[in-house]
Amino acid sequence: MIAIDIGAVLWRRESERRGRMGTTRREVLKTGGGVTLMALLAATGWLVPGRGHAQTWSKAAFDAKSVDEAEKALGGGPVTPSKDIAFVSTPDIAENGAVVPVGIASALPKTESIAILIEKNPTLLAAVFDLPPGTDSAISTRVKMAQTSNVYALVKADGKYYVASKEIKVTIGGCGG
């Protein structure tokens, strides 16, 4: 698949750059700085898997970094902001980035999957949940956050993608450091 190839290329490029500069956390994070929402979604638009794919862990998906190029390469993809996606029991300010509770509830009919993306984490994609019919379109878990960042809930419903975002402020980072 073309999209996967692009992901692999970008991943390599990212690795090379990190190799040259030496990997400090700051630099890794800095590369995540100026990413637009669409770039984020482009980076992950192809990767939210359909039902039944969850058994195979999608490396390309989780390797997707802060890829400005991906926006151009993939054209963004049709992702609609939605007010039917809510963050539940998710804090505005997380005192400890190592444990940030995140709950996402989708009121969209035929919600098929919910993905959590954290913009400024070294790994953009945190998790993808596939929800078979009969399972409520709401999940909650706990994630790590490297720093204050927008968190996106990407929901696939009836074959289309919708997104909502929330900024969570982190006072202590969650990535070692």
Added chain:
Amino acid sequence: MADPMKIRATVAGDSTEVKVLMSHEMETGQRKDSKGNVVPAWFIQTVTATWNGKPVLSAQWGTAIAKNPFLAFKFKGGAKGDKIQVTWVDNKGDKRTDETVIA
């Protein structure tokens, strides 16, 4: 072998809420030890949950899930005594399955 998961499943009205607490380091691969060596990534990659053998949730996780992961979800149906089974597989191929009955 990893420690067992704590799974709690309770019926409320016409749906069942499942809460899972797993025991896993969830190393990101970003951290360095005291000698400056990178601690290799070690994290749960896939999670599946079944109700009486029927899948009710499947998930793929990255390194951003917190240590000792917590997961909660609900599904329609379920009765006391039904079996809930949760399985995870990590990136080293380690695997753990635990089950509980709905209370």
